[in-house]
Structures are given as C-alpha cells and as structure tokens.
Amino acid sequence: MITPRFSCSQTAESVIISIYCPSVRASEVEVNVDGNLFSLHINPYFLRLNFTHGLIEDDASSAQYDPSTGYLTVTLTKEIKGQEFRDLDLLAKLLAPRPTVHEPLIEVISSESTAEDPDNLVAQTQNLSLQEREIEEAAKNDWQLFQEVPPAEQPTLRVSAQYGFLDMYTGYFTNVTYTENEVNELGPEAEALTRLQRRQRRIKHEDEKWDEEYYMADFAEAEFIQELILWTHPHLSDNGTFTYTEKENATMLNLPRKEYILTRHQTYSLYLTLATVLFSYAYDARTTQHDPTSESAWTICSLISAFSALDPPPYHTESVNNSPMLEFSSDHISASFVPSYRRSLAFPLYRSFALAEKCREDVANLLLRGRRTVFRCLMETKDILDHHDVYYVYSKIWLDDLCVWTQACASDDALTRLGGLIKNASITKQSIGWELEQLEGVVEQLQAGGQRELDSDDE
Missing domain, CATH: 2.60.40.790 (Immunoglobulin-like)
Known part of the structure; x- marks a missing residue:
C-alpha cells in the first residue's frame, strides 16, 4: 500500500x-x-x-x-x-x-506441518504475498497499517511525454496498471514514449490483433453486415435544422473556458483528428443503431489511435503547405483513415471493409452538415465516455478541448472542404497492409464451390 x-x-x-x-x-x-x-x-x-x-x-x-x-x-x-x-x-x-492494548505474544516453536495442522496453515501463511500479509496483519490490528510521511516532491529533471489536445497533458497514465484501462496500448510507458515510439507500438499491436479467420467469417456472413450498412443515421436523415436539447445546453455550459493560440500545423492536425473521432462515432452509431451500449466507450476509444496509442494524425511525411487558406492534402486524408480502417478490422465485434467504407461516408456527410451537427456528435461521444469510470480520462485529455475548439474555432468552410475530400477519398485494401483481397477471394471460391458458408467458429 x-x-x-x-x-x-x-x-x-x-x-x-x-x-x-x-x-x-x-x-x-x-x-x-x-x-x-x-x-x-x-x-x-x-x-x-x-x-x-x-x-x-x-x-x-x-x-x-x-x-x-x-x-x-x-x-x-x-x-x-x-x-x-x-x-x-x-x-x-x-x-x-492510535494506542492499542497489547495482547500476550504467541511464540512459534516450529513451522513444520504436524498432525495438528492438517491443512498446513503455516505453509499457506508463508506463501502469502507481501500485500496479503500486510492486509492480514492489519485486520488483526485494527487496520493499523504502517505509514510514514511521504517525501516531498523534489524538483528533478525528468522526461515526461506530452499528449492529448495540442499535447497539453501529462501524468494521466502514471498508475494506469491499477485502473484496468483495456484501451491503453502503451501501458505505464505512455508517460515516457516519444511520438515515433507510440506509432511503432500502435502498428505492432494492430498487426498482433489482426485475425484472418475472423475477417473471413464476417465476410462470408455478409447479411447482417449489410443491414448495418443500409441503416441511416438520424442526424443525416433530418432536414439539417435543429435546436440543442436542455441536456446539450447544460453540457456546453460545463465545458472549460479556454482560448487556443494555434500554429498552422496544429490546426491542420486537429481537423484530421476530428475526422478520426467522427469515424469511431459513426462505427458505434451504426453497430448499435444509435443506441449506445455498455461496450460503446471501449469501441469508440479503441478505434481512435489518438486515444488508444496517443498517436494523432497526420501520419503522412508530406509537410503542411503554407497557403493563406487551409488546404487539405488527399494523401494526408487517406493516411489518416488507414489506422481507423485497420482498427475497425482488428478490434471490434463487426469487422468489414465495406462497413468501414460506409463509416467514412458518414464522416463526410456529417462534416458537410457543418459545425452544429459535428458539435452534436462530439457531445454525444463525450457523454458516453464521461459516464465510464475508466475511459472518462480520454474525455478530459481530448474531447473537452475538441468540443470547445470545434464550437469556437472550427470553420464551416474548412469542415465542408474536408468533408468533400473525405467523400471522394480512396482507401484501397492494399493500403491496409493485410491480404484482404486474397482472403475475400478464398471465401468467394469456397462459396462458389458449393461449400457451406464459414462462420466465426471455423478454424
């Protein structure tokens, strides 16, 4: 302790x-x-x-x-x-x-198991871990655990990673091993890894989680996936005019009051990060029919590399141009969605390239609706994470500021241009890095040959 x-x-x-x-x-x-x-x-x-x-x-x-x-x-x-x-x-x-009344001490003559100790209690006590011994001893002694005044924090030079919105946060993953954070892919090293190391860890983890047989089974059982693809998001089916609810107004009032001084590169990165957040939101909305479940927080955080691996876009090596108007690069956009696609094919319940394509289309249509619709989607995502006792941390280091920035700083013109480019973007199966086309070809051959359809239990 x-x-x-x-x-x-x-x-x-x-x-x-x-x-x-x-x-x-x-x-x-x-x-x-x-x-x-x-x-x-x-x-x-x-x-x-x-x-x-x-x-x-x-x-x-x-x-x-x-x-x-x-x-x-x-x-x-x-x-x-x-x-x-x-x-x-x-x-x-x-x-x-506090002072206690001392009882007579009992001296242990021998630690060997005897006939009077059929369950070998002495040996079991010796095998207790240090923490278990402390707890057992404390329980006998009115929970008087040993304590000492913790040393004052010394000003030392330490390497501490910055992450989250505009890299403004640190220290949120110091004791991550005790919080049962299943989203965090970096472990306690999250506080020290460089951005390049985080990206390498992310890619390695995605490759380890990739399951060919799972993907083939979902590709074979396309009927239910098709139902998810045909579903229409309610934010895209209305006429685009709405008023915020009382709950949404209360959420807005509770957002932090901040002003941001952004470089051009930071602004560019935030727009791309916003697109990846909307992708995870669209995936969860489609797979739950816009009715979040107890797994929604995990799903959303797992699909956002800026959350799970603290690795936000851009991922392309091409530099950001310095033109007066923010111009988005098609290469940057495609590269930003590749991790989202990979994660949607490696982690959640439904793993389909066609479903990922539909989620990207949802992102484009939501952005084309403008800042008000995008902000509503962010508030819904924030509400899901705020009510989770572990993943609320990602709301603190990302969504709170992203909501404020979207409402106060994001440009409707930039969102519209970004939405149009995302709608026309091309994410090829080869860019994912896994043999998707070959696996789909195997399934099609099996089905064409009259064999039964694969299911998730097939080897």
Whole structure:
C-alpha cells in the first residue's frame, strides 16, 4: 500500500483533506470516518489519520476528485462546530497509529506441518504475498497499517511525454496498471514514449490483433453486415435544422473556458483528428443503431489511435503547405483513415471493409452538415465516455478541448472542404497492409464451390 501525499486545513465547521492520488478510478474510493479516525482506500493508496477531535459524515460532507490535477478533496464536518483542530500541519502525528492494548505474544516453536495442522496453515501463511500479509496483519490490528510521511516532491529533471489536445497533458497514465484501462496500448510507458515510439507500438499491436479467420467469417456472413450498412443515421436523415436539447445546453455550459493560440500545423492536425473521432462515432452509431451500449466507450476509444496509442494524425511525411487558406492534402486524408480502417478490422465485434467504407461516408456527410451537427456528435461521444469510470480520462485529455475548439474555432468552410475530400477519398485494401483481397477471394471460391458458408467458429 502507498501512503499518498496529503495536507489538511480547516474552517469553523469542517476539516478539509487534500490527497494527491493521480490516475485512479474515482468510483472505487472508500472513505470511512469513526470518531477521530479517518481512513481512505483507493488502489494502490491507503491513508489513515488520527485527529485530535471527532468528525462526522453528514449532508455537508463531500469527496471530489479532479482528474486534471490528481487531487481528491474530502470535506468532513466537525462533531463540535467551531472546535479548533490543532497540529494539522504535523503530518507524522496524524499518521501515527492510535494506542492499542497489547495482547500476550504467541511464540512459534516450529513451522513444520504436524498432525495438528492438517491443512498446513503455516505453509499457506508463508506463501502469502507481501500485500496479503500486510492486509492480514492489519485486520488483526485494527487496520493499523504502517505509514510514514511521504517525501516531498523534489524538483528533478525528468522526461515526461506530452499528449492529448495540442499535447497539453501529462501524468494521466502514471498508475494506469491499477485502473484496468483495456484501451491503453502503451501501458505505464505512455508517460515516457516519444511520438515515433507510440506509432511503432500502435502498428505492432494492430498487426498482433489482426485475425484472418475472423475477417473471413464476417465476410462470408455478409447479411447482417449489410443491414448495418443500409441503416441511416438520424442526424443525416433530418432536414439539417435543429435546436440543442436542455441536456446539450447544460453540457456546453460545463465545458472549460479556454482560448487556443494555434500554429498552422496544429490546426491542420486537429481537423484530421476530428475526422478520426467522427469515424469511431459513426462505427458505434451504426453497430448499435444509435443506441449506445455498455461496450460503446471501449469501441469508440479503441478505434481512435489518438486515444488508444496517443498517436494523432497526420501520419503522412508530406509537410503542411503554407497557403493563406487551409488546404487539405488527399494523401494526408487517406493516411489518416488507414489506422481507423485497420482498427475497425482488428478490434471490434463487426469487422468489414465495406462497413468501414460506409463509416467514412458518414464522416463526410456529417462534416458537410457543418459545425452544429459535428458539435452534436462530439457531445454525444463525450457523454458516453464521461459516464465510464475508466475511459472518462480520454474525455478530459481530448474531447473537452475538441468540443470547445470545434464550437469556437472550427470553420464551416474548412469542415465542408474536408468533408468533400473525405467523400471522394480512396482507401484501397492494399493500403491496409493485410491480404484482404486474397482472403475475400478464398471465401468467394469456397462459396462458389458449393461449400457451406464459414462462420466465426471455423478454424
């Protein structure tokens, strides 16, 4: 167990405990108050404080976690209002265990298994992990785990990667191994890898996840895929005029108030990233008929390389031109969609090149509808991620700012031009890097030969 850095302050009615626990699952916070004893557990952190006076949990108490700073702020009400809590700055005193009544010690004469120990309990105890031993010992001793004042953070020169919107974020994946983030492909090394290393990791992971037999089975069972392709998105079937709902207006009011000073290259990258986000949104909307499921957050994040591998476009080596009007390169657009296609063929439930083509067409049509429709799609995506206890992190480092930028900075003219180019873009099966045409040819030959259709259980 790790003792987190913390500080305490007070008002006339409350004690405020500020705890630094970055990159944790806020839904797993366990807080307990028993008189003057306060304890908190959130994997991998444990904190127990002994105050000089009593505290209570009531309607005025609260616990708020800010993922952008990594601080959990717990506010507890004083049992006696106006009572002064002294020595809140003496952290070692707060961490010291409260006095306990010592019971007679038991001496272990031998650790060998005997007839009186048929289950070999001694050996089982010795095999416990260090953490299990700590927990077992703490349970016997009123949860008096050993704690020491965490060292102050020293100003050291460290290599820390920047990622997210305009590379403004860092530190969000420090304790990623404890959050069960199945989308993150970089592991704890996400905080140190360069952009080139992230791209190499992404491509390698896509190749490892690619399953030829799965693709062939879905290609053979084209009937259900065809139903998904024929479906029409409701945002594309209306007349293009709408008013935002009360929920959407509330979401807009809660967006951060920011202004961005962008270079030409950053602006160009954001438009291409926006297109890849819309692709994942379109894929999930088609496969769920615009009715998100519990898997929607995973699907959306997995299909966006800027999320799963922190690797946003552009992916083409050609430089961005410096003309007065932002001009999109067809090569850049095609290269930006290749990772989206690859991921849609390697990760989710339905893996079809034709379905990926239809999702790209959806992206083009949504962009041609203009900024209002695009912004609505981003808010729907943000709502899905905000309600997930792990993947909300991608909403913080990408979607919040992308929503603000789209509403305040994106140009309807640029979105329309981008939509037209995406509609006419050509993503070939050869560019995916896998033998799609050969695999489809094998399936067609089997079906033409009168053999039964392949299914997902075929070897």
